[in-house]
Amino acid sequence: MHSIRPRLINENGLRVDGRRPDELRPIKMEVGVLEKSDGSAYVEFGGTKVFAAVFGPREAHPKHLALPDRAILNCRYHMTSFSVEERKPLGMTRREIELSKVIREALETVAFLEEFPRASIDVYIEVIQADGGTRTAGLTAASLALADASIPMADLIAAVAVGKVDGQLVLDLCDLEDKYGEADMPVAMAPRFNSVVLLQLNGKFSPSEFKKGLTLAQKGIAEIYRLQQETLKKKFSASRPMEV
Ligand code: ADP
Numbered sequence: 001m002h003s004i005r006p007r008l009i010n011e012n013g014l015r016v017d018g019r020r021p022d023e024l025r026p027i028k029m030e031v032g033v034l035e036k037s038d039g040s041a042y043v044e045f046g047g048t049k050v051f052a053a054v055f056g057p058r059e060a061h062p063k064h065l066a067l068p069d070r071a072i073l074n075c076r077y078h079m080t081s082f083s084v085e086e087r088k089p090l091g092m093t094r095r096e097i098e099l100s101k102v103i104r105e106a107l108e109t110v111a112f113l114e115e116f117p118r119a120s121i122d123v124y125i126e127v128i129q130a131d132g133g134t135r136t137a138g139l140t141a142a143s144l145a146l147a148d149a150s151i152p153m154a155d156l157i158a159a160v161a162v163g164k165v166d167g168q169l170v171l172d173l174c175d176l177e178d179k180y181g182e183a184d185m186p187v188a189m190a191p192r193f194n195s196v197v198l199l200q201l202n203g204k205f206s207p208s209e210f211k212k213g214l215t216l217a218q219k220g221i222a223e224i225y226r227l228q229q230e231t232l233k234k235k236f237s238a239s240r241p242m243e244v
Pocket of ligand 1: 132
């Protein structure tokens with residue numbers, strides 16, 4: 001841990017990594033990156049790197065957990081032990097269990113689970129490098145992997161965090177901003193319905209900062225959603241059989 005709090009906004013109004021307050025980190029997205037799963041995605045937001053893999057719909061196991069009227073959605077968010085500098089416990093931490101739950105709840109709002117009674121759909125999120133915003137990158141990747149597995153959904157989920165650093169509202173916090181900033185608010189949306197499916201707040205916002213923060217998150221989410229759609233289009237137009 002650094003003992004001295006670093007300055008997070010410089011005299012030119014730029015952030016620790018040179019971004020403007022309303023700027024996203026460089027984003028990379030790809031689907032169909034893993035061979036053993038039914039759907040997969042890789043998502044990078046700057047130094048945050050995440051894989052998501054989906055199995056299913058497949059017969060629920062153990063069978064007594066199966067639901068007669070819909071599929072169960074299992075979700076595991078996990079950070080690899082080499083994803084952070086500090087020593088991370090090998091098993092699932094309380095934080096990972098909590099994040100798995102909120103990510104599952106967000107995905108359940110869009111997935112048509114009632115189309116697959118007695119089945120399970122299993123979503124695995126592996127953070128391979130963490131630099132802030134792993135839950136939002138994880139959710140963004142998970143919804144891409146579900147789409148890649150052809151699970152019917154009402155919409156994709158796109159997510160990003162907003163926060164306050166040195167009194168300034170910023171989009172898509174990196175680890176340093178998350179640690180030393182005054183507030184951090186991850187937001188996930190189903191953009192087609194303008195519907196918020198996850199919102200958490202760590203720290204304090206005034207009511208007007210909250211409103212402005214949400215608008216800033218929406219702006220970032222619109223861009224992330226556009227990239228998600230482009231990524232899926234690229235894969236599915238490349239794999240379409242040639243017309244004769
Ligand atoms: P999120 O990754 O969704 O922003 P947090 O706010 O809990 O979730 O974590 C912020 C950042 O703190 C992470 O992205 C990661 O860079 C860092 N972090 C989280 N857990 C650990 C850990 N066990 N050891 C070291 N760094 C961690």
